[in-house]
Amino acid sequence: DTAVSQTPKYLVTQMGNDKSIKCEQNLGHDTMYWYKQDSKKFLKIMFSYNNKELIINETVPNRFSPKSPDKAHLNLHINSLELGDSAVYFCASSQDKSGSGTDTQYFGPGTRLTVL
Amino acid sequence: AQSVTQPDIHITVSEGASLELRCNYSYGATPYLFWYVQSPGQGLQLLLKYFSGDTLVQGIKGFEAEFKRSQSSFNLRKPSVHWSDAAEYFCAVGARNQGGKLIFGQGTELSVKP
Numbered sequence: 001d002t003a004v005s006q007t008p009k010y011l012v013t014q015m016g017n018d019k020s021i022k023c024e025q026n027l028g029h030d031t032m033y034w035y036k037q038d039s040k041k042f043l044k045i046m047f048s049y050n051n052k053e054l055i056i057n058e059t060v061p062n063r064f065s066p067k068s069p070d071k072a073h074l075n076l077h078i079n080s081l082e083l084g085d086s087a088v089y090f091c092a093s094s095q096d097k098s099g100s101g102t103d104t105q106y107f108g109p110g111t112r113l114t115v116l
Numbered sequence: 117a118q119s120v121t122q123p124d125i126h127i128t129v130s131e132g133a134s135l136e137l138r139c140n141y142s143y144g145a146t147p148y149l150f151w152y153v154q155s156p157g158q159g160l161q162l163l164l165k166y167f168s169g170d171t172l173v174q175g176i177k178g179f180e181a182e183f184k185r186s187q188s189s190f191n192l193r194k195p196s197v198h199w200s201d202a203a204e205y206f207c208a209v210g211a212r213n214q215g216g217k218l219i220f221g222q223g224t225e226l227s228v229k230p
Contacts, residue, residue, distance in 0.1 A: 004159070031215075033216070040222065041204060041222070041223045042220070042222055042223075043160075043206065043220040043223075044220070045218060048215050048216060048217070050215070055215040055216075056214075056215045056216075056217050090159055090160070092159075092160075094216055096215075096216040100212060100213075100216075101211055101212050101213070101214055101215075101216050101217070102148055102165075102167050102210075103216065104165065105160075105162070105216065105218065106162075107152075107159030107160040107161070108159050109157075109158060109159045110157075110158075110159055
């Protein structure tokens with residue numbers, strides 16, 4: 001059973017297109033995250049949701065919009081894709097209910113986005 | 117602001133040799149410290165974490181790390197490396213009441229020679 005799953009695994013698209021990446025966790029966790037890993041493997045948090053409520057909203061272009069239909073899902077929609085959006089995007093989840101920061105984050109396998 | 121530095125971009129060790137990966141952090145209060153491992157094409161897996169208490173923390177796969185407040189360090193060690201340990205290792209720092217936000221270091225790539 002996959003704990004945190006992401007679809008698609010690979011996404012190749014043209015500049016200017018709009019695309020979505022889906023994330024689902026079956027761990028019963030309350031908090032979900034999106035991270036971006038650039039070509040130098042640097043990982044940076046983008047967003048987090050706790051029980052469908054936006055908690056962390058880092059400085060990312062407003063072309064990126066997370067959506068959480070329920071606490072098991074956190075999707076990432078990207079409008080007007082740019083070359084610089086090419087990266088690996090990781091979804092993660094944790095039991096963290098109160099922002100304690102101590103709970104383990106479980107990561108999905110990543111989605112490699114390539115913008116041509 | 118929190119920050120994490122992993123001074124070594126790439127380390128190569130022989131199989132069976134000991135390993136130490138360095139991590140230095142910057143944070144005014146008591147940090148929460150984590151080590152994650154990323155195998156090629158995979159997501160990240162937690163190796164170990166430190167919040168308080170005993171400064172020597174044991175993790176999975178035979179790894180351990182020691183928190184040294186005076187040196188602002190949280191180095192990862194393993195007494196005998198296996199070929200399957202070849203991967204990217206990330207140190208991360210978090211804190212209370214930040215919604216679980218983690219600040220990651222730039223990673224250390226470990227290669228293992230036969």
